[in-house]
Amino acid sequence: MTDNVHAQKGDYRFPVRYAETDAMGVVHHASYLVYFEAGRSHLMRQLGSDYAQLEAQGFQLPVTEVSVRYVNSLRYGQDVRLITNIAENRSRQMQFTYEVFADDAQECLVTGFTRHVWTNKSGKVIRGPEHWVKLFS
Amino acid sequence: MTDNVHAQKGDYRFPVRYAETDAMGVVHHASYLVYFEAGRSHLMRQLGSDYAQLEAQGFQLPVTEVSVRYVNSLRYGQDVRLITNIAENRSRQMQFTYEVFADDAQECLVTGFTRHVWTNKSGKVIRGPEHWVKLFS
Amino acid sequence: MTDNVHAQKGDYRFPVRYAETDAMGVVHHASYLVYFEAGRSHLMRQLGSDYAQLEAQGFQLPVTEVSVRYVNSLRYGQDVRLITNIAENRSRQMQFTYEVFADDAQECLVTGFTRHVWTNKSGKVIRGPEHWVKLFS
Amino acid sequence: MTDNVHAQKGDYRFPVRYAETDAMGVVHHASYLVYFEAGRSHLMRQLGSDYAQLEAQGFQLPVTEVSVRYVNSLRYGQDVRLITNIAENRSRQMQFTYEVFADDAQECLVTGFTRHVWTNKSGKVIRGPEHWVKLFS
Numbered sequence: 001m002t003d004n005v006h007a008q009k010g011d012y013r014f015p016v017r018y019a020e021t022d023a024m025g026v027v028h029h030a031s032y033l034v035y036f037e038a039g040r041s042h043l044m045r046q047l048g049s050d051y052a053q054l055e056a057q058g059f060q061l062p063v064t065e066v067s068v069r070y071v072n073s074l075r076y077g078q079d080v081r082l083i084t085n086i087a088e089n090r091s092r093q094m095q096f097t098y099e100v101f102a103d104d105a106q107e108c109l110v111t112g113f114t115r116h117v118w119t120n121k122s123g124k125v126i127r128g129p130e131h132w133v134k135l136f137s
Numbered sequence: 138m139t140d141n142v143h144a145q146k147g148d149y150r151f152p153v154r155y156a157e158t159d160a161m162g163v164v165h166h167a168s169y170l171v172y173f174e175a176g177r178s179h180l181m182r183q184l185g186s187d188y189a190q191l192e193a194q195g196f197q198l199p200v201t202e203v204s205v206r207y208v209n210s211l212r213y214g215q216d217v218r219l220i221t222n223i224a225e226n227r228s229r230q231m232q233f234t235y236e237v238f239a240d241d242a243q244e245c246l247v248t249g250f251t252r253h254v255w256t257n258k259s260g261k262v263i264r265g266p267e268h269w270v271k272l273f274s
Numbered sequence: 275m276t277d278n279v280h281a282q283k284g285d286y287r288f289p290v291r292y293a294e295t296d297a298m299g300v301v302h303h304a305s306y307l308v309y310f311e312a313g314r315s316h317l318m319r320q321l322g323s324d325y326a327q328l329e330a331q332g333f334q335l336p337v338t339e340v341s342v343r344y345v346n347s348l349r350y351g352q353d354v355r356l357i358t359n360i361a362e363n364r365s366r367q368m369q370f371t372y373e374v375f376a377d378d379a380q381e382c383l384v385t386g387f388t389r390h391v392w393t394n395k396s397g398k399v400i401r402g403p404e405h406w407v408k409l410f411s
Numbered sequence: 412m413t414d415n416v417h418a419q420k421g422d423y424r425f426p427v428r429y430a431e432t433d434a435m436g437v438v439h440h441a442s443y444l445v446y447f448e449a450g451r452s453h454l455m456r457q458l459g460s461d462y463a464q465l466e467a468q469g470f471q472l473p474v475t476e477v478s479v480r481y482v483n484s485l486r487y488g489q490d491v492r493l494i495t496n497i498a499e500n501r502s503r504q505m506q507f508t509y510e511v512f513a514d515d516a517q518e519c520l521v522t523g524f525t526r527h528v529w530t531n532k533s534g535k536v537i538r539g540p541e542h543w544v545k546l547f548s
Contacts, residue, residue: 014425015452018462019167019445021160023213023329028156029337030307034430037304041426051429052488055297063303067341073397076160077463123347151288152315155325156308160466166474167448170441171293178289188292189351192434200440204478210534214326260484293439297432297487304430350434 010084012042016076026073032110033066036098039084040114043096047135059129061094061116068112078102089136091127093117147221149179153213163210169247170203173235176221177251180233184272196266198231198253205249215239226273228264230254284358286316290350300347306384307340310372313358314388317370321409333403335368335390342386352376363410365401367391421495423453427487437484443521444477447509450495451525454507458546470540472505472527479523489513500547502538504528 020031044050054061074080081101088095093116100110118128157168181187191198211217218238225232230253237247255265296302318324328335348354355375362369367390374384392402431442455461465472485491492512499506504527511521529539 015449015456017445017449018159018452019165019448022155023158023160023162024334024336025160029340030156030304030311033304033307034428037430038426038428041429045426050488052486055487060298062298063344065341065343066303067339069339070337075463076466077461152312152319154308154312155315156311161471161473166477167441167444170444171291174293174441175289175291178292182289187351189349192350197435199435200481202478202480203440204476206476207474212326213329214324292433293441295434296429297434297436299434302430 009046010039010043010082012039012082012084013079014038015079016074018076021076024073026075029068029070032068032070032098032100032112035080035082035100036066036084036096036112036114039082039098040096043084043086044135049132049135054129054132057129058121059126059132060119060121060123062119062123063114064093064117065115066112067114068110070110072107072109074100074102074109086136087113088115089133091118091133092125094128094136146183147176147180147219149176149219149221150216151175151219153211153215153217155213158213161210163212166205166207169205169207169235169237169249172217172219172237173203173221173233173249173251176219176235177233180221180223181272186269186272191266191269194266195258196263196269197256197258197260199256199260200251201230201254202252203249204251205247207247209244209246211237211239211246223273224250225252226270228255228270229262231265231273283320284313284317284356286313286356286358287353288312288356289353290348292350295350298347300349303342303344306342306344306372306374306386309354309356309374310340310358310370310386310388313356313372314370316356317358317360318409323406323409328403328406331403332395333400333406334393334395334397335402336393336397337388338367338391339389340386342384344384346381346383348374348376348383360410361387362389363407365392365407366399368402368410420457421450421454421493423450423493423495424490425449425493426490427485429487432487435484437486440479440481443479443481443509443511443523446491446493446511447477447495447507447523447525450493450509451507454495454497455546460543460546465540465543468540469532470537470543471530471532471534473530473534474525475504475528476526477523479521481521483518483520485511485513485520497547498524499526500544502544503536505539505547 022028083099085097087097097113159165220236222234224234234250294305357373359371361371371387433439494510498508508524
């Protein structure tokens with residue numbers, strides 16, 4: 001992804017929480033969806049706004065599809081290093097992609113994407129607000 | 138609790154979920170608050186109504202205090218057996234108590250209580266609705 | 275799914291928990307992965323064994339991929355009705371599929387699948403134990 | 412706590428995650444136990460070690476009691492500001508206390524404590540390892 005300005009913007013690092021692990025001794029597979037969501041929120045804050053504001057303005061960006069591939073496991077004691085990118089930014093829908101690493105390691109442990117639609121508060125699909133579509137582009 | 142009609146009503150049994158365990162191999166301590174909440178919901182349904190209805194009527198019963206003592210651990214593969222009781226049912230506040238067992242064992246593993254206040258939708262403390270205060274008594 | 279014996283076996287119904295909802299007022303999208311996992315566990319118990327036993331015998335069946343499509347939302351006050359099926363049962367890997375409904379409604383709200391590999395305790399991919407591969411077939 | 416060096420050490424700030432909210436529109440009450448745990452982990456890292464190391468050395472510090480009082484609510488869009496302190500550091504047990512604030516506000520929203528015992532890997536209560544008892548003092 002040579003010329004993706006968001007690659008740097010989307011970098012987020014935070015420690016694994018013990019509550020996110022399971023009896024296999026590793027991070028539970030559902031926890032990664034929560035990480036992805038945290039990555040989206042982080043990216044929005046970096047772009048100068050946030051999802052709370054978006055909701056306050058009467059918009060929502062609910063998840064319509066997720067896909068995750070698990071190659072290897074994160075463990076408690078490690079940092080989650082998460083790279084979030086915007087793969088699609090269309091008038092009514094968006095796609096984000098995610099890559100998860102442990103600490104400073106190069107091996108990508110988990111990858112995934114989420115698709116979203118723009119809706120108003122009552123859940124009706126709408127065109128994304130111009131201000132946000134620009135921020136994301 | 139010899140003559141507590143709710144003791145039987147408050148019985149709830151369900152399997153431990155893998156996601157509720159942690160790297161110690163046992164149910165994570167925060168999961169019990171979720172069990173307690175499920176126990177309250179179950180008790181309300183047994184009393185002939187439910188918390189969703191209560192909210193639809195414009196009331197809320199938020200938690201103002203929790204206390205939990207952990208004597209021993211539940212594990213994946215076991216059933217949670219949860220006894221929920223109403224310890225206090227006053228005009229503006231309530232207290233529920235909880236006892237957690239594994240499967241058919243007699244040993245009580247975890248005990249706790251939660252305190253609640255009655256509020257309206259905007260969070261203002263109010264007198265509990267007569268209908269519900271009666272149901273709970 | 276006319277003659278799928280697992281269709282009936284894989285039926286599982288349980289109430290939405292309040293903790294599983296989010297500020298949009300609906301079940302959070304990550305909660306469905308926990309439901310799917312509960313569906314697999316339920317199916318295994320119905321087949322006469324369970325995942326705890328599988329682990330006690332030295333085997334694991336970790337998730338290598340998940341995919342979920344969200345058409346509509348579950349809410350607190352509703353029952354999750356989950357149909358779990360075995361879509362693939364090969365020597366080293368398995369695939370489960372999931373359909374989520376609300377209460378007795380016919381509309382399918384959420385669908386998904388999970389892929390798994392058989393491993394030993396140290397995470398090495400192995401052939402699935404004959405006993406289990408038979409149970410699942 | 413006039414001259415408590417840990418008051419500063421225990422400061423931890425991080426954004427509320429959407430998954431931690433519930434249908435009331437605020438952070439779910441069980442999420443605070445996860446915050447408290449993250450606060451303990453953070454404090455241990457600040458003291459120059461961490462809980463992962465502690466476990467690797469064969470020790471555990473499981474929770475035996477929690478108590479939480481909820482005065483007001485955190486919301487998505489806010490930062491959790493968490494102050495973690497060591498209230499008791501005895502040979503076999505410890506107590507941590509917690510205060511939760513929103514962003515830079517002075518109002519303390521949630522307070523709580525957790526009690527812990529030192530155990531070995533098999534869960535037997537032991538004297539805390541000298542190295543750690545010193546770190547915590």
